[in-house]
Amino acid sequence: MAGLISAMEGFCVIGIVIAVGYVAARMQIGGPQAQYVLNRLSFFVASPCLMFDILADEKLGEIFHPSIFVAFFSALAVGVIFLILNACFFHLKAPDATIGVLNSLYLNSNNIGLPIATYILGNPALVAPILVMQQAVFTPIGLTVLDATTKGKVSAKTILKQPLHQPLLIGTMLGILVSLLNAKFGFAIVPDYIRNPISMIGASAVPMILMAFGMSLHGTKPMQNKSNRPAIVTVAVLKNVVMPIIAFLLAYFVMGFRGPVLYACVVLAALPTGQNVYNYAARYNVGLTFARDGILVSTVTSPIFIAIIAAILS
Template structure:
């Protein structure tokens, strides 16, 4: 329980700092926009390159990868279909909603929770790989095609992911890991330095976005979409993760780990993606805020039941 509180305290403090930066206009009126683009185009790609380039693939390729990937895709698809068919949302908003319902905060919250609660940070590595190399390219391709007026031709579907800096950096890092090469420190340290700004940058941008607005504000926030995404994220995804782990014969620490990982809140990356394409921004912001609050008692309950 102490680990859960410690991990969340770090998150809330940095978000609060972002709010204060906006409150006192330290970064000017375009601060959140510039910071979000810096995180999307520069810091996050650098972090992904370093993370994957130095990862041990034997640790990443585990049953947790299958379970985390399958549950995320299932929950994301469920939200997308409900948003598109029942709520009549456009494809970009339905895509952001699907991400908000299933894209786990594996980096800036998953790692400290894994360390403090699970006792091993490698538990989140499979999920990071899936989100970087599979989930992000799929979602960003859909957003690129649906917001830029491109036709969904085979050529565009194949080419579009490789025009995205996040996908390119992830692919480069994975290739480096597979090759077994080790780059000199003089080459890796710049990526490590810049990549270190990704997590605090995303949290600060999220905090900046909270100033001057109210979460779940009537007439501004798509409350039904937020409620749907939050429920799927905090109820359905953990239950699916737990059920799949049992079905695959996992028990003990692995069963506990996959359930905790599935119960992590929506990643601030979704807000960064939404800001980049200027679609579903309030939906991403409010869902991240709600699920972050709700995940505290959820993860605490999972810890009491399964630890």
């Protein structure tokens, strides 16, 4: 019970930071470009530093834990389900459908996943496989599709160059490389006078993303676009209900996980959609309200389903 209360406190902290962003926008602090600047800084500077800082200290065995297969295939499954439902019912255009897929499968592994892994699961390193999976696989694919669909063209050269345009992926891979070299040489290869500034910049990523998200709420009404409501509700159900069920089935029957590992797989699958999805939507100026409302709904409902999972499996 104490761990569950601590996790709910984590949700409260996140909500307060989002509210600060909303108030700042309402009071016009930072001017009309504040949200745009925060999104750009977090996407290109702070978030890559955060990924590097987290992964550089992780052991490769934790980063590539077998639970990554559960996270990958459960996320892939809900993404495919959304595409099928979109083809049958929603008929969203390709960029918006891509945002819908990311809304369905992208886990908030940083600002919600880390406190939940710490307070409920007792091991913050459990989110490392999710970080790697999302930044090395789903993010490059999603942003490649957004590149192609917003620019109206795609080529092999564009796809091959895509990783060079993904600061988050670059930060992730550099962090893994440093982790590997640290283990090989037996000491930290990056000196503190270089590592500390990276850590300081990385620490600003989550607040900037959350405040930018809060700023996006000012002057708009959630779920105002009636045509998107069915799709928004669908992505929230896929994210908070269907994905944990698939994760349980894969973890229990396919991977043979039991006890804490099984519990961790299901709880982490119930994390809400990451604010990064809104960051990507803002980067390409597509599906902004869809991304925002999907994140908001899944974030509000996620604690309920995590509490249910904790009550059943813990």
